[in-house]
Each structure stands twice: as C-alpha cells, then as structure tokens.
Amino acid sequence: MTAVETPRLTRAVDGRLLGGVASGLARHLGLEPVVVRLAFMALAVGGIGVAVYVALYFLVPLEETEEEGRSDPAADNRRKGRDISQLIAYIGLAAGLGILFLLFGGVFDPLLWFVIFGALGATILWQQANPAERNEWMNSTVSRTRPKSIMRTVVGILLVVVGVLGFLAFHQQLQEARAGLTFAFTLIGGIALIVAPWIIGLIRERDSERRERIRNAERAELAAHIHDSVLHTLTLIQRRADDPREVQRLARVQERALRSWLYQRPADAETTVTPGLERVAAEVEEEHGVPIEVVCVGDAPIDDGISAMLRAAREAMVNASKYAGTDSISVFGEVDEEEVLVFVRDRGAGFDLDDIPQDRMGVRGSIVGRMERHGGSARIRTEPGEGTEVQLRMPRIAEM
C-alpha cells in the first residue's frame, strides 16, 4: 500500500466494506484502511463519524474500474471472504461500543436512530439515481418498471419518511410536531400544485421527443436500406440493360426483398408455414427466374411432416419452372385445423402422367413418395396443354 504518488480521492470499488469511503480515503492518504476505519468508528460514537462518512459517500465520486481487473474469480472470492469477516468484526466492534455507550453513557438518543433511518433511505434513493440506473430510466423503451427497483424506491421513501417524522416527533413535543407536520405537508402540497404542470409538461415533451427520435431513426434506416439495396440494383440494371432476362430477375429479387422488408412480420421469421413457403418460393424463383406468386392462408409452426411438405412443394415449383414453359406459377397454402394444404399450379405445357418412365425420380420420389413417407398425400392433376397442379396434403399433428 505504498503509493508512489498520491492517488485521487475516490471511493474504492475493490476491497470495500460499505461504501468504499474508508478504503478510498486510506489509499488517498497512504494509510492502512484499518486505521481509517477505526478512526471512523471512534468518531461515530459521537455521531460525527457517521455524518462524515455519509457526506463523503455522496460527495466523493466512485473510482473508475478497469474491467480486466475483475476477470480473476479466485482472487475475487478471496477478497470477498475477507471482506465479510472484516465486516462482521467491525459490526461486532460497533455493537460493543454501542452497548458500552448505552450502559455507561446514559441515554442513547433515539434521535440518532431516526437520523440513521433517514440516511439509509436517502442512500437507497440516491443509489437509484446513479448514472447507470438513470440511463436505464431515460431510454426505457423496454422494461420500464422492474419490480426490484420499484421496491427499492418504496423502501427508501419509507425509511426517509419514518426518519424525518420520527426526528420531528422526538425533537419537539408530539403536539407541536403535528402543527409542524400540517404546515410542512401544506407547503409541500402547494409546491406540488405549482410545479406539477411544469413537470408533466417536461415529461410530455420528453415523450414526444423520444417518439420523434424513433421516427427519425426509422426514416434513416429506410433511407439506408434503399441506398444499400435498391440503388445498387438500379445501377446493375442500367449496366445489364441489354439482357432483359437478367434485368427482370434483378428487379424481381429486389422487389421481393423490399416488399418483405417493408411488410414482413419480423416475429415469426422462419418457424411457421407462411414465411417458410414464401422463402422456398423465393429461392426457386431466384434460381430459375420464373415469377412465383404465393398466397397463404392461416399459419402453423413447422414440424417434421410440414418441412417434408415444404421440400415436396419446392420440388413441384422447380419442376414447373423448368418444364412448364410458363411465365408465372401460383402457390397457395392453407392451414386448416386438421391439415395443411399446398397447391402448386402453372398454366404451362402440362404432361401425360402415364408417360413418365418408372425410373424418373422427380415426381414419384421427391413429391409423392416423400409426402407418403411422412403420412401425407400428393395428387397431380395435369393434361397436355392444360397446365399442371400439384396438390399436397399433410395432416397436422395434434398440438396438445
């Protein structure tokens, strides 16, 4: 503990017992903390020590900690253990002193107890207002009311009120105190009446400011998004102007991205049927360049059967984009109470179901077979020239 140069006076974070005042002071003065603590103890008998300690606690800033100092849990534990034993020792010492004082020094003034109550409450309340807590209060977009902090506030207020009332009640006679209390409450009420509108106005202003800030942030995000994706796509389109297929693909991809960004419900990202089907369709569309329109009714979480169904639907979409020779595919999904239905339809060439050789796996293996393995069924309706519709059906597992 030999400081080369005198450190600034701060409240210690490491190795503190109560508020870190004593150890901080010890470091500042270059003394052993025990000496300072005993000095405080001695002064506390007269009441001055407590006052000085409390005053220093509020006035002296907390030491700035470097985070890496706390990474050693073993050392941390050791320090904590020593701290608690020391704390017990000091409490024992204080109790002894107090008893001595009570026995030999006559009356232990009840006033002091109320002062201690008040100081304790104030400490709790002030701690609520330390910068970290305050920040949490200020940008309280999320959990504004945490029960713990409310409880702490209530306890703090209670202690202060008890302390103040007790002090008043014992300081003067109770009768006089009542008059004083009436006076005080009337005064406080009057001030509250005067100040309340102003405070409410401030709060409202802060709220509207916050709303405005959120709106601005949203606008900025939209601008950034449009800048990032839309402008780039437009540039690409200008460069590829001679390739209509590529231009169309780019435009479709960008349209879908922007659309989902603007209208998408972000919560049920990829775990339910509707976004799942939309994603599958988007992938196929991107790979094969045939626009796929998806309409989905209802929604349900994806389970094994449904994910097999999505793969089968994907296969059907791929088939339609590859072989139908059409410029659009409709996909309709419907979530019923008992089952999930998916229809993949095109108005393209169509084919004769009987003409498919037995060894072709596309339709039989990937669509019909897969659905049947998972307890569903697939039907394919097609005729040359009439287009094709693949109907997939998967019962829902009871979610009990």
Add this chain to the structure above:
Amino acid sequence: MGDESTKFSDGDAVPRVVIVDDHRLFRSGVRGELGDAVNVIGEAGDVDSAVHVIGETLPDLVLLDVHLPGGGGVEVLRRVLAKHSQIRFLALSVSDAAEDVIGVVRGGARGYVTKTISGKELANAIVRVADGDAVFSPRLAGFVLDAFSATDAPPVDPELDRLTQREREVLRHIARGYAYKEVAKELFISVKTVETHVSSVLRKLQLSNRHELSRWATARRLV
C-alpha cells in the same frame, strides 16, 4: 350511369375511366397499356383533385390507388360514394399489406388488383367491374379467406358475416390462381354463378363488423 343494360363486355362501348394515382409516370403508363380497351377521361394525383375530377366527369369506373396524399383511396371512396353511388371503383395497388387492401374493399371498391398485373388483364378487370361484377386477385382472395376464417367467436349476424361453403370454395380456387372461367369448370357451375359468389363475398366483406376485422388484424400484428 345507372343504366344497368349497358354491357361493356359486348364490345359496343368502352367504359369511361378516371385514373387516380399519385405517380404521374404510373398514370401515363397505365393509359398507354390500356390503349383502346377503355376511354380514359380524366386523371388525378391526390384526394381533393380526384373527388373534383370524378364529380365533373362522372365516369363509369375509377381506377384507384390505395395510397394517396390527402387521406388515401378510402377517403376518395367515402366522399365520392356519398354523392354518386353508381360509380364503380377498382383498387390498383402495389401494397401487399392486408389492412390496406381490406380497407379499400370495405370502403366500397368492387375489386382489387396488384400493380404487377398485365395490361390485358387489367383491361379485362376494368370491363368486368364496370359491368357490375367483382374482381378478386388471388392475393385478395387469400386475405379474405384469412379474415373470415380467423374468427372463432360466433358472429353477430351469421347470415351476414359467414361465407357459405360454396363461396369459400370459389375463393379458394381464385387464391390458387384459377381464372373465373376455370373455377366455373372445376366446380361445375356457370361463370355467372362464380361472379355472383364473388360479389356476395365482397358485400359481406363490406358489411361484416369492423370489430372482427380489427381483431383479426391485431392478431396478425398488422395494426
């Protein structure tokens, strides 16, 4: 234009149309795509001028964008239909959001198509709506099915708020991408019957209570 005998689909006359959209480029694009199929007699870019132009020209049909400065397509519908209930509206939107779409349909639009529709299909839709039919895109059919099937509680007036099995079936086919003609063939009914079903769905959508729809929208986190 209360004369119900006028049938634009016969080809003798073309419907007189006003285009309402806040993008000038889009208006001229639509005008070009439609060509001779319709007679564009006016254009407007916001709610006030739309109400003014429609009041002046009294067209057969208004091609209405959902998003407009000054209150949106719903506001145009409200102000025009109060005075001229015979004018028909076809909503044309780039929006995918269900509450936009359902909103204008509830406001009294007789059909809804998206802006990705081809010129020929759009002309077709215009003629059909001008004739008094209702036109649904697959996506709108999906929205409607969703809106009506998400209501578990018994509706206030079952006759009014429930879709019949047949109507549901028709909508399901439209959502699957079938044309009215194909739906008719599939269900062994006439095209006229399909159109009747679609019209009655539209009527139910306009009349079904606001409460249900808003609850549905809330459940899907749309509002």
